Amino acid sequence: MNFDFDPDVEEMRAMTVAFARRELGGELGGEHEEAATAFDPDEFRRRWLLAGKQGLVGGVVPLDQGGSGLDAVAASAVMEALGYGCPDTGFAFSVAAHLFASLMPIVEFGTEEQKRRLLPALCSGERIAAHAITEPEAGSDALNLRTRAESRGDHYVLHGSKCFTTNAPVADVFVVQAATEPGRGFFGLTAFVVEAGAPGLSVGPPYAKVGLRGSPTADVHFDGCVVPLADVLGAEGAGASVFSSSMKWERTCLFAVYLGAMRRVLESTIEYAGEREQFGAPIGSFQAVGHRVVDMTLRLESARLVLYKAAWGLARGDEDDVAPALAKLAVSEAAVQLGLDAIQLRGALGVLGGEAETLLRDALPSRIFSGTNEIQKNNIARALGLSGNRRRTGRR
Incomplete structure (x- = not known):
């Protein structure tokens, strides 16, 4: 087992983080949140075109159809980098939904004419799906x-x-x-x-x-x-069948965006805990704080392993519905809890505008879209042979 990415993928990750910070960044806070509530379609398209030129909106589409030809592992790595570098998780989510829920169905089920007509402009950022x-x-x-x-x-x-x-x-x-x-x-x-x-x-x-x-x-x-x-x-x-296939991609690769967002917030939380002093010492030196940060790290790393295992199977062409469902469950639940922990460790500052409370708000929908977490558990239980029909034991 090799947990390192190929050098080309590492280079793409670094370029994506740099691009996101340069073109999609901006500090989170009151002004950012106020602007986010008033949607500006022109600004959205400006950023989308930039993401298209960077190759982000067509990553998994084959090269001869206008994309970058990434497999599921490389695509997840790039989405994780986008979530890490871009403080606007909503924009990163839109990119991933366009790519995995809309373009992949055309790639996998479209006719040659449909692919020629639709995919190049959808990959370049000229059009949105x-x-x-x-x-x-x-x-x-x-x-x-x-x-x-x-x-x-x-x-x-x-x-x-x-x-x-x-x-x-x-x-x-x-x-x-x-x-x-x-x-x-x-x-x-x-x-x-x-x-x-x-x-x-x-x-x-x-x-x-x-x-x-x-x-x-x-x-x-x-x-x-x-x-x-x-x-x-x-x-x-x-x-x-079209929908089921798209959900495998979405439940795996899209949720890598949240891995990046979680890592960004975890790092800033560690930095805050090292700088914030109470009772004459950094709060990070208190066991209650240190243990909570360790729990945050464990949730992130565990969810990341589950997601990349699912991506590895998807890249190999495995017909497995359980791994993507587990990835969706693991990442979404970890993101919500990490957001709660990040707010708690910041105290009163955590409920003001900032990346901790923003992560929590952005994470809450992740337990609902792509099939609710309850539905994922039902599907996983069914795959494990635990159907809704209970066998009678003869005892009452």
Whole structure:
């Protein structure tokens, strides 16, 4: 077992951290948070284009399709570096959602024509993608979509609404899941690629969120939206497979962003504990403080190992749903607890504007998106042979 990255990957990590600090940085605090609540699409696109030139928004897409050709391990390493260098975790989250939830489905299920038409501009940063699946009545129950796609010969007509769609306010391309055969469950969904300017498609205003404020999120509505047959992603009835594949990438590589954010906050917490004095000594010398910092370090390092094990399997092509689910669980729970610990160690300063409370707010949604942690536990238990059907023992 070798825990070192290849020299090329280490170089990419260093370049990503330097780029993020230079172009995406800025100290966290009152001004940063106030600006984050008022979404500026022009500023977002300016930063997105810079990230595109850096190769961040197309990393795992093959070289001949406009990307950098990174495998899952290298992509996770770059996302971790982005989360470490960029104090705006919301922006880093948007980059990762675009890449893993939207572009990878096109890479893995798209036709050659779709790849040629869509991927180069999506990799360069000229265009932004969003994956629209969640609905008001279909969150964890993703197979129970109410958005319908009716076949009309050479095209489909979409009716319905999506919610909590990351990047929707700025997206140029949507990967959309709809029911083509309601009631058929896994085989009743179909994925489509829909251009933002398609008649019948409209996007609501950006949400005001507790965390990930740098990531624009909104509802998407389809009112008789016509989608050509050529824009079916995969085949009719393959939508659930498209979604499942994208979730493997998202639950692994996207969560590497949180590893970087946690490390950044952990390092600043250690620095604070060494400088802040009480009772004539740095608070880091107190056992209660030192033990809490050790616990923070353990959570981060443990979650990091779980995530990179999942990334290693994904890079090898393993058909494993458990490892990505475990990675999502480990990282999200560690991020929330590390945020709480970082606030506690800062005392009253921790509840003021700053990176500790920002990490906590940004971490809270991580236990919900990409499938709630409760759903991940259900899926893992099922894979371990623990179904919901209890065998009777003959005893009452």
